[in-house]
């Protein structure tokens with residue numbers, strides 16, 4: 001038995017949800033480029049869950065269901081008010097989502113119908129939790145969702161209390177489409193491993209959120225913005241990036257386990273970053289990002305991943321830096337739940353082996369002789 005570090009190249013599941021073949025990403029066979037240009041996030045959620053694009057009636061029903069379930073139990077909001085004001089945003093989300101299970105009477109009902117209903121509740125309540133977290137720590141009361149036709153619009157409204165503008169809604173909606181699913185990434189794998197024990201969907205999503213939080217995965221978008229802010233000015237880029245590369249430190253937002261010739265989502269986010277920079281009149285973060293890309297790709301051959309340009313996109317939308325990864329979770333909830341439903345439908349416990357490399361033939365030594 002020989003281990004493969006990080007399970008690189010190991011095919012660990014069959015799935016019909018998304019694929020990465022020759023650098024092309026598809027959701028249910030639809031190219032991400034096509035979906036990014038034309039589909040709304042709600043259409044993508046339907047596609048991931050049901051394997052087909054919705055009819056107008058099916059889409060309207062999904063939007064109505066999402067709106068109907070978007071209110072979070074009062075007890076969860078009450079608990080959130082007791083979180084430390086400087087709580088880590090992903091830790092807060094993980095804790096709040098875990099506690100949703102306590103107030104859902106069908107949390108442990110394993111029927112496919114109940115699991116789909118819980119997927120709808122999670123998809124609509126995670127944005128409410130993220131927006132409530134932002135308001136509570138700002139000393140404001142959480143706001144109930146307004147019943148907009150898009151989750152992006154509801155979320156922006158619930159976070160700011162203002163009517164969101166069209167540009168912001170469209171940009172966030174596209175970002176949600178781009179982040180929705182990604183084959184067997186670490187957080188989706190964590191979700192599948194968790195529910196393959198036949199535990200409940202809330203446990204699976206709680207595992208996934210904890211996994212997405214790390215800077216090698218979803219946490220990288222926040223780390224990219226922290227790096228841009230630390231660099232501060234265009235002139236500082238060269239010395240900063242050169243020093244990092246010389247020290248063999250990672251530049252956040254670059255590299256990928258699967259894509260070696262570039263992440264197909266990054267070009268969409270780069271374009272959005274450019275357009276939003278022009279609209280807001282602040283091209284600084286975009287220009288800095290382009291320069292960093294030139295250096296990292298030029299010197300290391302590493303290409304930007306989905307997290308790199310999403311940092312400047314979210315900053316242009318005036319979203320606080322530590323909400324970038326929670327917003328990733330809002331989107332990826334659709335993929336996580338699709339994978340959980342797929343896992344339940346044809347389940348087998350996920351239990352690989354480890355290659356043992358520790359000492360052998362040890363003999364117990366009584367404590368007074370050690």
Ligand SMILES: CC(=O)SCCNC(=O)CCNC(=O)[C@H](O)C(C)(C)COP(=O)(O)OP(=O)(O)OC[C@H]1O[C@@H](n2cnc3c(N)ncnc32)[C@H](O)[C@@H]1OP(=O)(O)O
Nearest residue numbers: 215216217218220249250251252253254255256257305307
């Ligand atoms: C949504 C997402 O999860 S997308 C990924 C988000 N994560 C990041 O952006 C964090 C920065 N990137 C990375 O840490 C990695 O590229 C990962 C985690 C994405 C992929 O990791 P792996 O497939 O395990 O690649 P690994 O870390 O082994 O890197 C291979 C080589 O490239 C180098 N490398 C990889 N990424 C980077 C980077 N961002 N900056 C500098 N060097 C890098 C490594 O140092 C390593 O060099 P070596 O062979 O000289 O030791």
Ligand SMILES: O=C([O-])CC(=O)C(=O)O
Nearest residue numbers: 181182184185186257306
């Ligand atoms: O697939 C991965 O390893 C990480 C990633 O890009 C994602 O989850 O979107």
